[in-house]
Amino acid sequence: MNQEEIIIQEKKYFELVTRLGSEMLENGGEIFRTGDVMTYAAHALGLKDFNTFVIANGIFASMLTGGQTYSCRVRYISLSPINICRLEALNRLSRQIVAGLNDPSEIEAELDRIQSLESSGRLMKIIASGFGSGGFCYLFGGSFFDALTAFLAGCILYIFVLYLLPKLSLPKIMYNIAASIIAVCACILLHSLGFGNQLDRITIGALFPLVPGIALTNSFRNFLENDYLAGIVRLVDALVTAGGIAIGVGIATVLFL
Numbered sequence: 204m205n206q207e208e209i210i211i212q213e214k215k216y217f218e219l220v221t222r223l224g225s226e227m228l229e230n231g232g233e234i235f236r237t238g239d240v241m242t243y244a245a246h247a248l249g250l251k252d253f254n255t256f257v258i259a260n261g262i263f264a265s266m267l268t269g270g271q272t273y274s275c276r277v278r279y280i281s282l283s284p285i286n287i288c289r290l291e292a293l294n295r296l297s298r299q300i301v302a303g304l305n306d307p308s309e310i311e312a313e314l315d316r317i318q319s320l321e322s323s324g325r326l327m328k329i330i331a332s333g334f335g336s337g338g339f340c341y342l343f344g345g346s347f348f349d350a351l352t353a354f355l356a357g358c359i360l361y362i363f364v365l366y367l368l369p370k371l372s373l374p375k376i377m378y379n380i381a382a383s384i385i386a387v388c389a390c391i392l393l394h395s396l397g398f399g400n401q402l403d404r405i406t407i408g409a410l411f412p413l414v415p416g417i418a419l420t421n422s423f424r425n426f427l428e429n430d431y432l433a434g435i436v437r438l439v440d441a442l443v444t445a446g447g448i449a450i451g452v453g454i455a456t457v458l459f460l
């Protein structure tokens with residue numbers, strides 16, 4: 204290949220490496236692991252002087268091509284829940300690249316396939332939400348019938364979360380407010396129909412699928428790793444989510460109790 208074709212290929216590899224990193228970060232990958240994966244993949248693909256800086260919601264990357272620094276590529280990544288099946292597939296792809304997979308079309312096709320993967324079906328998510336709600340209700344002192352009611356409320360919550368709320372295209376804080384209102388309304392409705400005894404325990408359990416436990420845990424882990432910027436970003440995200448839940452609970456309580 205002549206110099207121009209080499210530069211075009213290197214830029215294509217550069218785009219694929221940054222996409223690999225953004226997919227990992229978007230699906231809940233650890234910050235240091237995302238940076239390592241991008242660095243190893245870039246080295247395996249022959250990119251020269253590749254540098255990357257990864258934070259909780261963004262990637263900055265640059266490389267050297269044709270004797271000049273290729274303009275820095277910046278990708279904004281929205282904070283998202285962890286998707287284990289996609290992370291596993293992305294890790295497997297990164298190992299394949301390091302082992303010698305260097306066909307851009309194959310890498311791009313695999314990234315497209317990974318992007319469409321789902322960890323589980325919607326029915327499984329609804330049932331899991333129900334079991335989580337019922338379990339936490341029982342853990343916080345609810346009776347068996349309270350837990351059963353929380354199970355039903357958790358299922359109702361995730362039916363709305365999966366089928367209705369995505370169509371509204373709400374900002375994250377409004378999404379959490381709307382979801383918590385739905386959860387509390389479901390608890391109140393079920394309790395008024397004679398299900399369960401302790402409305403407060405039922406409500407606590409039903410709200411737990413919305414609680415940002417992973418984001419809060421990751422923020423403290425980032426602080427312990429001296430990554431204060433990422434820790435602050437995740438901590439603020441967790442606090443905003445918790446605030447949205449609290450606002451939604453307050454609105455539903457005032458309107459319907």
